[in-house]
Amino acid sequence: MSDIVLGIGDFGVSNDPNATIKTFALGSCVAVVLFNPALHAAGMIHIALPEMKVNPTRAKERPGFFADSGLPLLFGAMARIGCDKKGKGLKIKLIGGASIMDNNEIFNIGKRNLIAIKKLLWAQGLGAVAEEVGGTISRTVSIHVGTGEVRIFSPARGTWTL
Amino acid sequence: MKEKTDHPLHQEIAKIAVLSPNASRLLEINSKPDHSLNDIIQLVKFDAALTAKTLRIVNSAAFNLLQPINSIDRAISFLGERMIVGMVIAESAGEVFQKGLPGYESYPGDLWRHDLFTAFASREVAKYAKEELEKELAFTAGLLHDIGKFVISSHLEGTAEKAVKVIDSGEASDYLNAEVQFSGHHHAELGFELAKHWKLPEAIQEVIRYHHEPSKALECYKPLVYAVHLGDILAMMSGHATGSDALQYHLDGAYEDYYVISPVELTKIIADTETQFRPALTSLDNSQEN
């Protein structure tokens, strides 16, 4: 079994049916998970913030850190393993975007990440088929490339599928 | 600060090794409002091992320098006071930071990563204070804010599932409250006891004690306590938490009395923190293996 582990701001794709793509401890960050059932191809990105303009240097070093610099690259990488360039045929799932308790508008970065991601998807005519977002829990997420099964783990709360 | 030696866990805390003389002196200098980088340079220069380590860190791959730095003065100017503090604390209190926290279902190194991120984040937050704040002290206080987790962890073993349940059901208001329900103590309180044992500067003791309840801090320390309160929250939001207590705390909106931060500025704080945190984490990790 080969595991691809993504850090914050990383993205990765695979069409190895034995592979799993995984990212740890999403707080206000959001994982966008892609799966093409026909090709058994999967991809994931771990997005931290909505817009690259706040730190262009960081965006250059790690474009996946921001929704606007990262998402196009994820779709590009999926295209290189045979998926449609515009994302046709992809099942999209969104995980994360949590917040601290008593969150205020300024600190609700999870929500702003989700809005930014959804806007970018909508602009391509895409939308999520499933999401587990918001709340006040940390989430670790993985997708098994062969089956497309998405699993979520949260410390002291166990594991479940989405 | 009133001395309290009758704490029920006093004996246990007294057994934890105290900081090295160098670490104590460094923290003392660091907490003085009128100190300069030169004071730090002098301290490092008188310690051959520390000098060697500083040079090794500045020239490590993490900082990707074009030309090696051979002078200790230049090395410290480049790294900043914060990296010296990080280095010395990692060395002097490595036991506290590097052990896993079974009480939180958290792994070795998690607490160090959480604290190091909190340190950089607190320092970034401090830049937005309404009244000038000692940024390097915010870093140090952020680095030390959760030392109580090391003490409380063994008293919380087996409670993580129950803790999140009572929080979800509203029987506990937050993780701090859940800790009290299951162990009779919470990590900020025990951190404060350890801070007294370590004779940490008063400002840092106050941060450790009230980082989850900043409104209770002494007025003169509130800007600093709120900086770490926010830095800690940003660390948990950014995925650098310590297991089961991730995000299970309250944000005190009264920070706005001391800080002006716009939504975009907050995202900038996170991006800038992440940029500084990465090379610091890598270079300090490598130096511990040596």
Ligand SMILES: [Fe+2]
């Ligand atoms: Fe804490």
Ligand SMILES: [Fe+2]
């Ligand atoms: Fe913390």
